[in-house]
Amino acid sequence: MNAPLNVFTSHRSQRNFTSQPVAESLLAEVFEATRRAPTWNNAQNVSWVTVTDPAAKAELAHLAGNQAQIERAPVFAVLCVDFHKTAAACARHGVAQRVQENLNGLLIGVLDAGILAGTMMNAARAAGLAVCPVGGVRREPRKVIDLLGLPRLVMPMVGVCLGYAPAPAQPLKPRLPLSSLWHRERYDDASLETDIARLDAETLAYSEALGRADAPSWSAATAAKYASAGYLHVADTLRQQGFVF
Known part of the structure; x- marks a missing residue:
């Protein structure tokens, strides 16, 4: 199996991380790959918030159902359906956005968030990082929204822990x-x-x-x-x- 395919077939959800920090430059490379993932009509209706502050990660771990891997990971990224920025695009042309008023519109955003989360995890693993997806950011979504300062038309969907795995691999x-x-x-x-x-x-x-x-x-x-x-x-x-x- 070639090396790129091996990245996909060797996925592990890592729940323990070393204390080694993740360089901002490496995160930028991972996120550059993430933003190149496809979205419906190239609307790019997904954004993410990275959290590195220990107190904020501890609060997110609690809100997600006491998932300690959020605290252990140096970086926790929360991917969100983001129709706030598409509403701004509509406003530039005097159009009221209506996509959020249809269930299919919501499904579009959720699907795109999933595509970007998968891309982010595989890009991170290709760069030598370990990852763990966390759906628990939707357990107490109102509190997560307030903690991250998310505006109207933005909804947290899934988190991704990013860091370095201790040896040996599980x-x-x-x-x-x-x-x-x-x-x-x-x-x-x-x-x-x-x-x-x-x-x-x-x-x-x-x-x-x-x-x-x-x-x-x-x-x-x-x-x-x-x-x-x-x-x-x-x-x-x-x-x-x-x-x-």
Whole structure:
């Protein structure tokens, strides 16, 4: 496998980081790659806020559900759907922006934020950094908005921890096989139950190798999370920020 593809296939979500700071120049290179990622109609409706202040990172870690990796990482980037700057573009031409009044508009922003988050993580890893995505920035979104000073029409979507990983590298976490992800011509779930059983066994072996023999299987962990709606403040906060759906 060539080196660029290896960056993608060797992803690890790193939750421990060394104290080595990340140079501003290296961050600029990573973010330059990030901004070149595609967005719908080249609207570039995503922005991010980097947080390095220890007190602010501690508060974000608390708001995200006590995720300590936010405090451990030298840099925490919060990627946001940003229709504030597209509204400014519309205003230059005397047009009232309406994209935020349609659910598809929100989906456009969310999808683009995901594309840029993936690009940022892979660019960072190609530059020698370790990363960890954090969706918990949506757990208490109103407080995150206030902490980061986000204006109306800007909504935090996902955070990315950036820093250097301690050695040695942890093993790769198991994934579902391609047979349950890649569908040819039509959706086909014929192998799904077998694939889930296989992933459960691999996940238990992975956890045991890391000294976490009491960790749940993949399906058990998924069931525990997906049995409740979670993040119940998101819809109200979106409306407060000016999104209509």
